[in-house]
Amino acid sequence: MQNRSVDNESLLWEEFKKGNQIGLSKIYLNNVTALYNFGCKFTIDKNLVKDCIQDIFITLIQTRSKLSDTRHVKGYLLKSLKRKIIRELVKKQKFDEIVESGDYLFEINFESLSDIGNEDDNYMRRAFEVHAALESITSRQKEALYLRFNLGLSHIEIADVLHLSSQSSRALVSRAIQKIREITQPGKKQIQNIISLFLATGNMFFNI
Amino acid sequence: MDKYSDYSAIDFLNDDSFVSWIMKTDINAVKYWDEFIKNNPSKQEEIDGALEIFSHFRVKHEKIPVEELFSMWHNITNHSARKTRITALKMLKYAAIFVVVFLTGALSFYIFQEFNTREFTIAENAQIDSEEAQIILSNGQSVPLYQKETEIKYNPTGEKIVVNNDTITQKRTGGDADMNRVIMPFGKHSQITLSDGTKVWLNAGSQLLFPSTFTRKTREVLLIGEAFFEVIHNKEKPFIVRTEYVDVEVLGTSFDVSAYTDDKYFETVLVEGKVGIEEKKERFLSGREKIILQPNQRIVINKVDGDRKVSEVDVSVYTSWKNGMLKFESQNLDIILRKLERYYNKKIIIKDALLGGYKISGKLDLKNSIEEVLDVIQLTVPVDWGKQKEGDYFIIKTEMPM
Structure with a gap:
């Protein structure tokens, strides 16, 4: 599979590594909105997110000569931002002497777009059910779904951001989709779905 | 194609190329899947199912105002400049380049925003192929x-x-x-x-x-x-x-x-x-x-x-291009070559930067081939042109007879 945007970005990245900062400024413009949106899922402090975005780019400029090549610039940036934000949050928590496990939350509300341009009552009813079902998924699953269907990341990139293998990323996403599929297509093809799930897990073991 | 023949909605959503198609982030994927749907009506149901599931996962997209994008980038470049040791002169050069790039980027950003408000896909990541008319x-x-x-x-x-x-x-x-x-x-x-x-x-x-x-x-x-x-x-x-x-x-x-x-x-x-x-x-x-x-x-x-x-x-002189002519009055050679590069979509490399300073007046007929045009230029200033392996053209100083 050819992915033009990925190729373009890794070329820009190379340019930047050679000392051409225009490359980085283009990468910045291509990704800053995605970074911002992703970052805002970890904290309501938007200024913190903006500061962290600036910090990761400053670090890139300062460590330019030590950077390695990457095919997945967007994934790399998201991962760096996530690490930075969580570090900052933990620092703050210590400072405020709030004792927490260090776990982070990925807050997301999948409801907000379901009313877009759809007058189909059945669809609305399903959207409501879907929303309820999504309440119960883990924040890790939410994060994977967000990366996949809002930022368009590949499984390899999602795995990188979540510190998983790409098979596990696939499984994580599949489970959530499966849940929703049962709502959007009740009764029908249940057996087939079970079979395909079985096949998917089978493949997983096979690949390990 | 065969690979997809027994794909379910879930399989499609796990396919990277399919997701690139929905999100329009990859022009090749867009072409491929548009074609695929036309040719595979039997997969329509599963694809519709995939699209509905996709729609449920979408969340509201927050935008940063353009001015803020600027000031953030400004902070980034200023900050790093202070910490890294770059000479003042170099800095000035960088600053200059940045302003240009900035505006370029911001413009395309603005365009994307205007262009895609009607869609709920993330437009900023969409790349439009500007190589194709x-x-x-x-x-x-x-x-x-x-x-x-x-x-x-x-x-x-x-x-x-x-x-x-x-x-x-x-x-x-x-x-x-x-x-x-x-x-x-x-x-x-x-x-x-x-x-x-x-x-x-x-x-x-x-x-x-x-x-x-x-x-x-x-x-x-x-x-x-x-x-x-x-x-x-x-x-x-x-x-x-x-x-x-x-x-x-x-x-x-x-x-x-x-x-x-x-x-x-x-x-x-x-x-x-x-x-x-x-x-x-x-x-x-x-x-x-x-x-x-x-x-x-x-x-x-x-x-x-x-x-x-x-x-x-x-x-x-400035509007002749629309009639397929290029007119100029005591114009620098490098600027003229730049215009030719654009018009013919060919690269012309000036081997000796000083040559770019030659001034030319006259008219070039752009209906001619680039070679013919370069020949005409060669008649007026002491340069030679040649073609490189990769199809690029180059300009060198004419060898003076000893």
Whole structure:
């Protein structure tokens, strides 16, 4: 599979590594909105997110000569931002002497777009059910779904951001989709779905 | 194709290329899946299922205002400059380059925002192939343009578009998002008649963004690159050409705007009527100055230091390209070669930078091949040209006979 945007970005990245900062400024413009949106899922402090975005780019400029090549610039940036934000949050928590496990939350509300341009009552009813079902998924699953269907990341990139293998990323996403599929297509093809799930897990073991 | 024959909705959503298609982040994937759906009606049900699931996972998308994007980048570059040891001179050079890139980026950003508000996909990540001549209609549909020269005409309602001899119809979505975009890569050019009758000659390597009809108080178009405008007079609705660096406002007139993002200069030449030039100073934020241009005047603004010069000129020199001619008066060789590069979509390398300083006056017929044009240049200045392995051309100093 050819992915033009990925190729373009890794070329820009190379340019930047050679000392051409225009490359980085283009990468910045291509990704800053995605970074911002992703970052805002970890904290309501938007200024913190903006500061962290600036910090990761400053670090890139300062460590330019030590950077390695990457095919997945967007994934790399998201991962760096996530690490930075969580570090900052933990620092703050210590400072405020709030004792927490260090776990982070990925807050997301999948409801907000379901009313877009759809007058189909059945669809609305399903959207409501879907929303309820999504309440119960883990924040890790939410994060994977967000990366996949809002930022368009590949499984390899999602795995990188979540510190998983790409098979596990696939499984994580599949489970959530499966849940929703049962709502959007009740009764029908249940057996087939079970079979395909079985096949998917089978493949997983096979690949390990 | 076989690989997908027993794919379920879930499998499709796990396929990277399929997701690139839904999100329109990869032009190849878009082409592939559009074709796939046409050829595989039996998969329609599963694909619809996948699309519905996808729609449930979408969340509201927050935007950072453009000014803030600027100030953030400003902070990034300033901050790192302080910590790394770069000489003052180098810094100045970087700062200059940045301003240019900034505006370039911001412009395309602005375009994407305008362009995609009607869709809920993340537009900022979408890459549009600017190597291929095409019109992108207000519904996002892209129509490829194959000829070297294309004529495009919008009817007054903006619903019917004639491209050369073919007619395209589009449903109007209405509102601000109803934008069309014409992309001309290097080596191609086109003439566009907008819905108000205004004619635009779009030069090679340029893009024009415009609404199907002008419903706002002003008629606004966005230009990257160079275009010649013949604006239909309308007192109530001034015509504004927005570019990365300045806005040009007109009442009814013909003029040429050259605003290539990789050029150091912004340039406008007025043939007749009156135009006002408004500079977007200090990265769009503060202080706007308006300069009025009279017929036969040309303004050149240095995008780096803001220096600007207004002078009386022979306008045909600057507008001759639309008739397939390139005219110039004591113009530097490097600038002429740059124009040729764009027109023919070929790279011309000047081996000795000093050669770029030769001044040439005259006329080049661009209907000729690039080789013939280079031969003509060779007659007037002491240079030789040659062709490299990769198809690039180069210019060297003629060997003096000993």
